[in-house]
Each structure stands twice: as structure tokens, then as C-alpha cells.
Amino acid sequence: MAEKKGREAAGDEAEELSFEAALKRLEEVVADLEGGRLALEDSLARFEEGMRLSKLCQEKLKGVELKIEKLVAEGGRTVPRPLDEDD
Amino acid sequence: MAPQKRGTRLDQFQSGAKPQGEEGSDPPAEGGGQARRAPQGPSFVTVSELTDLIEEDLQQDERLASVWVKGEVSGIREYPKAWYFTLKDAQAQINCVCWNYGASREVGPSLKEGAEVLARGDVTVYKQRGQYQLRVAEVQSTDKRGALFLKFEQTKKKLEAEGLFDESKKRPLPRFPATVGVVTSTEGAVLRDIINVISRRFPHVRILVAPSKVQGEGAEHEVIRGLKALADFGGVDVVIVARGGGSIEDLWPFNEEALARAVRASPIPVVSAVGHQTDFTICDFAADLRAPTPSAAAEIVVPNAEDVFAEFQAHEGRLRRALLHTRDRAAGRLERLTHHPALRLPRTLLEARQQMLDEVADRLRANSRMALERAQGRLERQLAALDVLSPLKTLARGYAIALDGAGRVVKSAAGVAVGDTVDVLLTDGELGVRVQSKKARRLSRPDDA
Numbered sequence: 001m002a003e004k005k006g007r008e009a010a011g012d013e014a015e016e017l018s019f020e021a022a023l024k025r026l027e028e029v030v031a032d033l034e035g036g037r038l039a040l041e042d043s044l045a046r047f048e049e050g051m052r053l054s055k056l057c058q059e060k061l062k063g064v065e066l067k068i069e070k071l072v073a074e075g076g077r078t079v080p081r082p083l084d085e086d087d
Numbered sequence: 088m089a090p091q092k093r094g095t096r097l098d099q100f101q102s103g104a105k106p107q108g109e110e111g112s113d114p115p116a117e118g119g120g121q122a123r124r125a126p127q128g129p130s131f132v133t134v135s136e137l138t139d140l141i142e143e144d145l146q147q148d149e150r151l152a153s154v155w156v157k158g159e160v161s162g163i164r165e166y167p168k169a170w171y172f173t174l175k176d177a178q179a180q181i182n183c184v185c186w187n188y189g190a191s192r193e194v195g196p197s198l199k200e201g202a203e204v205l206a207r208g209d210v211t212v213y214k215q216r217g218q219y220q221l222r223v224a225e226v227q228s229t230d231k232r233g234a235l236f237l238k239f240e241q242t243k244k245k246l247e248a249e250g251l252f253d254e255s256k257k258r259p260l261p262r263f264p265a266t267v268g269v270v271t272s273t274e275g276a277v278l279r280d281i282i283n284v285i286s287r288r289f290p291h292v293r294i295l296v297a298p299s300k301v302q303g304e305g306a307e308h309e310v311i312r313g314l315k316a317l318a319d320f321g322g323v324d325v326v327i328v329a330r331g332g333g334s335i336e337d338l339w340p341f342n343e344e345a346l347a348r349a350v351r352a353s354p355i356p357v358v359s360a361v362g363h364q365t366d367f368t369i370c371d372f373a374a375d376l377r378a379p380t381p382s383a384a385a386e387i388v389v390p391n392a393e394d395v396f397a398e399f400q401a402h403e404g405r406l407r408r409a410l411l412h413t414r415d416r417a418a419g420r421l422e423r424l425t426h427h428p429a430l431r432l433p434r435t436l437l438e439a440r441q442q443m444l445d446e447v448a449d450r451l452r453a454n455s456r457m458a459l460e461r462a463q464g465r466l467e468r469q470l471a472a473l474d475v476l477s478p479l480k481t482l483a484r485g486y487a488i489a490l491d492g493a494g495r496v497v498k499s500a501a502g503v504a505v506g507d508t509v510d511v512l513l514t515d516g517e518l519g520v521r522v523q524s525k526k527a528r529r530l531s532r533p534d535d536a
Binding site: 066 | 263285402410416
């Protein structure tokens with residue numbers, strides 16, 4: 001669900017990016033921009049990309065809520081089931 | 088010293104010391120002993136020769152090679168190159184030496200005074216003292232716990248030699264796992280501790296527990312199944328294998344070779360958190376990372392959410408500062424360029440030229456007007472003069488103009504002769520006149536201008 005929210009917000013470019021990939025790209029963008037070798041227009045584009053990636057990552061994280069499950073065997077398959085309170 | 092075999096006493100000695108040694112082809116008879124006969128008296132061997140014979144006999148006896156000896160350890164003495172001790176039981180004792188190199192290197196330090204052990208070694212001779220001794224290669228404790236420690240050491244050594252614990256095999260853990268697998272018992276505090284730490288620290292993951300027995304016979308197989316189940320389920324980023332503290336017997340499943348291999352074979356990085364801080368298990372060595380406790384493992388596998396969000400703020404701050412910096416630098420460059428003489432000069436020159444042009448135009452305008460006025464004045468004056476000088480006016484005042492036969496104005500009396508015909512122009516006509524006489528006379532001119 002969080003993934004979907006993130007995707008809608010970020011548009012096509014970030015659609016394929018996992019959280020880790022987005023973070024890695026963000027770090028590259030920051031390094032590029034701080035390197036100071038970009039033209040002004042490129043800097044602006046890079047800045048916007050970086051801000052977008054940062055928001056995307058945070059949305060992805062915030063969208064994931066703690067979920068606790070255990071694997072149980074059911075009909076010959078292993079399936080996740082909520083961990084009971086009394087477990 | 089050519090070998091000089093004299094049968095009797097030596098053969099007797101051999102048959103006494105070594106029941107099977109009846110055949111004369113035995114190596115001791117061939118190479119070692121050399122019996123001599125004293126000038127008067129029985130034949131003999133030297134002490135050294137006798138000792139060599141004994142040593143060779145002992146070396147030949149397969150029952151004395153690599154034999155396990157049960158006894159109690161006493162009188163342990165440590166030297167740089169060897170450990171010395173005695174193994175004894177109620178009736179007998181034997182000196183033991185354990186060299187500090189090779190396979191027996193770790194035996195000496197493990198010896199405990201008074202412990203009953205099984206020692207494996209060869210029986211050898213210490214010639215200088217005329218003693219036989221057990222050269223110990225390996226020692227096992229005879230009690231159960233001792234046996235477990237021993238097995239632990241053996242398994243560890245074996246897997247270590249195989250490279251199962253190599254640092255190069257350790258995989259890095261993901262920085263931001265989406266799913267954390269946990270193989271442990273659902274009973275007890277361990278799982279609760281792990282869940283508590285993760286929910287406090289980074290409540291943005293899925294925890295997938297593979298319930299497993301963590302104690303008792305065959306528990307290692309349940310742990311192995313748990314690892315496989317998590318791997319097969321897919322999408323698990325990191326696995327914690329955990330159990331609380333306990334005795335070596337309690338922790339034993341985590342020292343089993345099969346579990347160590349399963350941990351190493353896991354396609355998902357494994358963090359091992361078995362027992363307390365001071366407990367080390369084979370599983371710990373095989374895992375990608377050892378955590379001192381289950382709670383510590385939970386802290387290791389997930390980051391602190393606050394730190395993570397702060398990191399994003401920091402990234403955004405850096406982006407803003409970098410952009411502002413880039414903008415300021417661009418602006419600064421523009422500023423410097425604008426004031427650069429190369430750019431400033433053309434404009435200045437242009438302005439200067441424009442000014443000159445304006446001045447010239449002004450001057451031109453002023454000059455033209457003056458010139459025009461001057462020209463006009465001159466014209467008017469000339470016209471006035473012309474008017475005054477006009478022959479018509481002169482004629483009107485009563486003067487006449489004389490033209491000779493060729494039509495030239497006669498300006499001097501000398502220009503005509505008496506008798507010439509002259510045309511005289513008057514203001515209203517002309518007269519044909521014949522010159523009758525000439526007289527020289529000077530008249531002043533009416534207008535000199």
C-alpha cells in the first residue's frame with residue numbers, strides 16, 4: 001500500500017525504484033549537486049529530483065506499518081499467519 | 088663399527104622382550120644391536136644400543152601406536168615447547184609429553200589437574216632417562232560435559248579448516264530490511280524482546296517468525312527447517328537465529344555441524360544471537376554476524392527510524408544548500424562578467440562616440456546656419472552691388488556704352504580711330520555714330536566697389 005502511494009506521488013521515473021535504490025540515487029544526486037560541476041539548469045533539475053526522491057523514500061517508510069506474523073504449515077504449504085497474543 | 092652379529096645373548100634378549108621376534112630378519116637384529124664379546128666373558132650391548140633396541144621394539148608394536156589411554160591427569164608442567172604430565176590410575180602411571188606444535192598444539196592448554204581423560208598417543212622412549220612415555224596427540228574428557236566441549240572444539244576446528252567461517256564469506260546486512268525473519272521459539276522472552284526492540288526502533292518492517300524448538304534433541308533440525316522455510320517463502324531480507332542463555336547442553340543444537348552448514352548455506356544473511364554475551368556457538372561462527380544477545384540482534388538488523396528520517400532531512404538540507412551555492416556562484420560569475428572591462432568598454436566607447444556625434448551634429452547645424460546666413464548676406468550685398476553696377480542703371484543715369492564694329496566695349500579712346508563706326512547704347516536705344524575726332528582726357532570712375 002505504501003509502495004503504491006509512493007509511486008503515485010513520484011510519477012513514472014521513480015516507479016521502478018525500490019526504497020534502497022531510491023536512497024542510493026538520492027545519495028548520488030546529493031553528491032552530484034555538491035560537486036558543483038553542474039550547469040545551473042542541471043543543478044535545478046537535480047535538486048528537484050533529489051527532493052522528490054527524499055519524499056518518496058520517506059513516504060515509502062511511513063507507509064509500512066509493523067506487521068508481525070509467523071509461518072505455519074497449512075495443507076502442505078507454508079503460509080504467514082498473525083502472531084497470536086498468547087504466543 | 089661393522090655389525091657383528093653374535094647370536095646367543097642377543098637372541099635371548101630379543102625373544103624375552105619381544106615374543107613375536109623369533110625370526111632373525113627382525114630390524115632390531117639387522118640394524119640396531121651389535122653384540123660384542125669381551126676379551127674374557129659374555130657378549131654384550133651398550134646401554135645406548137639396548138635402548139635403541141627397546142625403542143625400535145616399541146615403535147614396531149602396533150598396539151602401542153595411536154593408542155587411547157584412560158587415566159587421571161596429574162603433575163602438569165608447562166614448558167615453551169611442550170607440556171609434561173602424568174597419567175595414572177590406581178595401579179600405574181605413565182609419563183606424558185605433549186608437544187606445543189602440530190595437531191597437539193591445543194591439547195596442553197586444555198589439560199586440567201585431576202581430570203579423568205582419554206589420551207591418544209604413541210609410546211616412545213626418552214633415552215637420556217631410560218624412560219618410556221606417551222607422546223600425546225589428543226585428549227578427550229571422559230565426562231559428558233567435557234565430551235561436549237571436546238566435540239565443540241572438534242567441530243569448530245573442522246569447519247574452520249573447511250573455510251566455513253571465513254571472513255570473506257560474511258555478507259553485509261541490508262541497511263533497510265523490509266522483512267525480518269526470526270527463527271526461534273514462540274515461547275519465552277527472546278521473541279518478545281526482539282519484537283519490542285524492533286517496534287520501538289523501526290516500526291516499518293514485517294516480522295516473519297519461523298517457530299522452532301531451540302533446545303533438546305533434534306532442535307537443530309527445526310532451526311534448519313525454519314531457515315529453509317524463510318528462504319523458500321521469499322522476500323525476507325535478513326534472518327535472526329535466536330535463543331536465550333543456557334548451559335552448554337541447552338545450547339548444544341546450535342553447535343551441531345548440520346545447523347552451521349545450513350546457516351552458511353542460507354541465501355539470506357543470518358545474524359546469530361544464541362545465549363548470553365559470553366556464550367559462543369558454532370552457529371555464531373557460521374553466521375554472517377554474531378550478536379551478543381537477541382535484543383542486540385534486533386538493534387543490529389533495523390536502523391533507528393528517527394535517525395533515518397533525520398538523515399533524509401539532512402539530505403534535503405544539503406540539496407538546498409548545494410543549489411543555493413550553485414545559484415550564488417552563477418550569479419557571482421554573471422556579476423563579475425558584467426563588470427569585466429571587455430564588456431564595459433564597448434558600451435563606454437559607444438557612449439563616447441554617440442556624444443561626439445551629437446556634438447558634431449550640433450556644430451554642423453550651427454555652422455550650416457552661419458554659413459547660410461553669411462552666404463545670404465554676401466548674396467544680398469552682391470546683389471546690391473550688382474544693382475548699382477548694372478549697366479542699365481548707368482545708362483538710365485545718362486551714360487552710354489560704346490561698342491566697336493566687333494561688338495566689343497570701347498573702354499579707351501585709343502580703341503577707335505577717327506572715322507570708325509561705333510554703336511552707342513543708350514537706355515532706350517542705340518545710335519550708329521561715326522568718330523569725327525579724339526582727345527585724351529582722364530575721368531574718375533563713378534563707383535569703385
